Amino acid sequence: MTADQWIALVAGIVGGALRVGAPFLFVSLGECLTEKSGRINLGLEGVLVLSAMAAFGGSWLTGSAWLGVLIGGAAGALLALLHGLLCSLDRVNDVATGIALMLFGTGLAFYLGKPLIQPQAPQLPAIPLGDWSDNPVIRSALQVNSLVPVGIALAVFLWWGFARTRAGLLVRMAGDSANATRALGYSVAGLRIAATTAGGFIAGLGGASLTLFYPGSWNEGISSGQGLIAVALVIFARWSPLRCIGAALLFGGAGAIGPALQSIGVGWGYHLFNTVPYVLTLVILVLTCKPGSVAVGSPGELSSTR
Amino acid sequence: MRHALKEIALPVFAIAAALLLFGIFVWFAGVSPLEVWVILFKGAFGDWFSWQNTLQRAAPLMLTALCVAIPARAGLVIIGGEGALVLGGLAAAALPYALPLPANLVGTLALCVAGAVAGAAWIALAGWLRQYRGINETISSLLLAYIAIGLFKHLVEGVLRDPASLNKPATRSIADGLGIGGIGGSDVHWGLVIGIVACLVSGLWLRATASGFSVRVVGGNPRTAQLVGLPASGLILAACGIGGACAGVAGAVEVAAVHTNANASLIAGYGYAGILVSFIARHNPVAVIPVAILFGGFGAAGSLLQRRLGLPDASVLVLQGMAFVLILASEGLRMIDWKTLLKNRMPRAVQPRMTKEAT
Numbered sequence: 001m002t003a004d005q006w007i008a009l010v011a012g013i014v015g016g017a018l019r020v021g022a023p024f025l026f027v028s029l030g031e032c033l034t035e036k037s038g039r040i041n042l043g044l045e046g047v048l049v050l051s052a053m054a055a056f057g058g059s060w061l062t063g064s065a066w067l068g069v070l071i072g073g074a075a076g077a078l079l080a081l082l083h084g085l086l087c088s089l090d091r092v093n094d095v096a097t098g099i100a101l102m103l104f105g106t107g108l109a110f111y112l113g114k115p116l117i118q119p120q121a122p123q124l125p126a127i128p129l130g131d132w133s134d135n136p137v138i139r140s141a142l143q144v145n146s147l148v149p150v151g152i153a154l155a156v157f158l159w160w161g162f163a164r165t166r167a168g169l170l171v172r173m174a175g176d177s178a179n180a181t182r183a184l185g186y187s188v189a190g191l192r193i194a195a196t197t198a199g200g201f202i203a204g205l206g207g208a209s210l211t212l213f214y215p216g217s218w219n220e221g222i223s224s225g226q227g228l229i230a231v232a233l234v235i236f237a238r239w240s241p242l243r244c245i246g247a248a249l250l251f252g253g254a255g256a257i258g259p260a261l262q263s264i265g266v267g268w269g270y271h272l273f274n275t276v277p278y279v280l281t282l283v284i285l286v287l288t289c290k291p292g293s294v295a296v297g298s299p300g301e302l303s304s305t306r
Numbered sequence: 307m308r309h310a311l312k313e314i315a316l317p318v319f320a321i322a323a324a325l326l327l328f329g330i331f332v333w334f335a336g337v338s339p340l341e342v343w344v345i346l347f348k349g350a351f352g353d354w355f356s357w358q359n360t361l362q363r364a365a366p367l368m369l370t371a372l373c374v375a376i377p378a379r380a381g382l383v384i385i386g387g388e389g390a391l392v393l394g395g396l397a398a399a400a401l402p403y404a405l406p407l408p409a410n411l412v413g414t415l416a417l418c419v420a421g422a423v424a425g426a427a428w429i430a431l432a433g434w435l436r437q438y439r440g441i442n443e444t445i446s447s448l449l450l451a452y453i454a455i456g457l458f459k460h461l462v463e464g465v466l467r468d469p470a471s472l473n474k475p476a477t478r479s480i481a482d483g484l485g486i487g488g489i490g491g492s493d494v495h496w497g498l499v500i501g502i503v504a505c506l507v508s509g510l511w512l513r514a515t516a517s518g519f520s521v522r523v524v525g526g527n528p529r530t531a532q533l534v535g536l537p538a539s540g541l542i543l544a545a546c547g548i549g550g551a552c553a554g555v556a557g558a559v560e561v562a563a564v565h566t567n568a569n570a571s572l573i574a575g576y577g578y579a580g581i582l583v584s585f586i587a588r589h590n591p592v593a594v595i596p597v598a599i600l601f602g603g604f605g606a607a608g609s610l611l612q613r614r615l616g617l618p619d620a621s622v623l624v625l626q627g628m629a630f631v632l633i634l635a636s637e638g639l640r641m642i643d644w645k646t647l648l649k650n651r652m653p654r655a656v657q658p659r660m661t662k663e664a665t
Binding site: 042089091092093095096097099100101102103104105106107108109110111114220225228229231232235268269270271272274275278279281282285286289290291 | 437440448463582620622626638639
């Protein structure tokens with residue numbers, strides 16, 4: 001390979017990590033908040049697709065991409081609220097409810113999104129991070145989604161909130177010990193519903209970044225399972241919002257290896273590179289889990305780690 | 307008897323509520339709800355043609371639902387049936403590359419066995435990771451499903467690709483004699499029989515045999531299982547293996563009866579729908595049969611809704627989602643004692659009476 005090809009490859013992977021990683025970042029933060037409260041939301045896939053549609057539709061109708069982002073987040077919050085409410089009923093399994101809401105959310109999005117396949121909606125502005133370089137390949141690869149800084153700020157805020165604020169402590173307590181929460185006179189169900197809804201809003205921002213930045217249009221194949229895999233991302237990040245940033249970049253970068261190689265003419269192993277994040281998560285689980293104990297850093301009430 | 311009535315009444319009410327909700331939903335789109343309900347019924351169970359379509363969709367659903375139901379009875383929540391199905395289909399399509407198979411029933415059986423082995427290995431791996439490495443099986447099976455789909459695409463577009471498949475990468479078609487045909491000349495293939503037999507046999511196994519009972523003890527109360535010395539890990543691996551084998555056979559049947567080769571249309575979400583079918587059947591293998599037929603019917607009615615009323619093809623997804631959500635939510639109402647609830651609404655003065663029974 002020539003030097004130019006190497007540059008194109010590296011720029012493709014770094015740019016791809018930032019582009020593809022943005023929705024990963026938001027869904028992982030949303031799932032992290034939900035799981036910290038002791039509940040798992042597999043329905044984030046539905047949340048992601050529904051909010052992607054809502055954000056695109058909102059941006060198209062109002063003419064403002066940022067209003068679209070808000071509408072997408074609100075749609076995500078509503079669907080997550082439904083998940084939170086359903087899971088608060090007795091004997092309702094959160095894994096099954098999540099999968100049912102995944103179907104319902106994608107169905108609703110496809111149904112309502114039919115008229116949105118043709119039009120073009122106003123897009124989010126890009127932040128040109130590559131302006132220092134003269135190389136056009138780098139400049140075009142480093143056009144960064146303006147939601148990425150929002151996501152990073154959100155991750156820092158969540159990290160600070162979990163560690164320093166009363167609300168963060170309450171969420172963590174609901175996740176670690178339902179009995180302690182009840183003993184202090186707080187409603188476990190209420191806390192979890194609030195955390196799930198907020199998590200849905202955050203994941204909805206991820207949906208918005210799908211349709212309003214990259215790939216930047218609404219179609220029925222918009223999500224490739226990012227919502228479902230958020231669960232793996234959070235394990236990968238060991239339930240820390242800060243580590244979610246790294247995990248999202250890694251997953252995004254691994255997803256970008258295939259297309260980047262393809263752009264310089266290497267077609268082999270495209271789908272294998274796409275599975276790298278999943279293999280990596282599994283390997284990390286194998287290395288960190290021990291039989292008879294829970295994963296390090298996981299909330300104690302979480303059904304998926306016991 | 308009363309218990310059984312309650313078991314059936316709740317899901318039936320939930321489905322009725324979902325249909326009502328869906329009627330209101332399409333009403334907003336300017337379509338008459340009554341017309342939608344009639345067409346839904348016609349498209350799913352109205353005539354022989356719709357029945358064929360329904361049953362054809364129900365067959366893989368039954369098998370993927372078993373992939374959730376049987377491990378669930380051993381206490382595991384497996385959601386990676388999609389991976390086992392995809393690999394089962396791939397193994398069935400790849401077997402003729404490796405072995406010269408006789409183009410008759412023996413060859414077809416060999417395809418199914420290949421699918422079963424691939425699926426069983428994949429889900430048993432999730433069970434092994436749980437028992438021996440302490441990894442949660444829900445997460446690992448989901449990850450394994452994504453890895454399986456990646457492997458499938460890599461092999462189908464790589465070494466196993468039929469050079470003649472230009473636009474849609476696929477493996478070479480299996481020989482004519484290896485395919486699974488329709489029952490009595492209909493479109494309903496023998497996969498339906500495989501599905502029903504698998505449901506009945508596994509239901510019988512769990513209910514009437516010592517090993518099946520041991521699996522249920524391990525799932526119901528691991529402490530007790532340990533106390534009486536049941537080989538928990540072995541039983542859990544067996545349950546996972548059998549469940550995975552079912553999903554693998556579903557893939558093999560889809561290849562042998564529907565697609566004739568392995569291509570991307572094998573990844574159709576049967577694995578995920580099977581999870582819900584199993585949860586709605588409350589992990590009872592026999593109850594999986596009617597639930598799978600019902601949801602096969604919803605799927606079959608979708609295209610008719612689109613053609614007759616001009617509704618988007620996703621409308622049936624919305625209906626399915628509503629039905630799943632409401633049926634799962636109705637689980638929460640199961641424990642409510644309706645009789646006392648209704649009685650207590652009207653407080654009445656209680657007259658203490660001395661009768662013989664009261665003493």
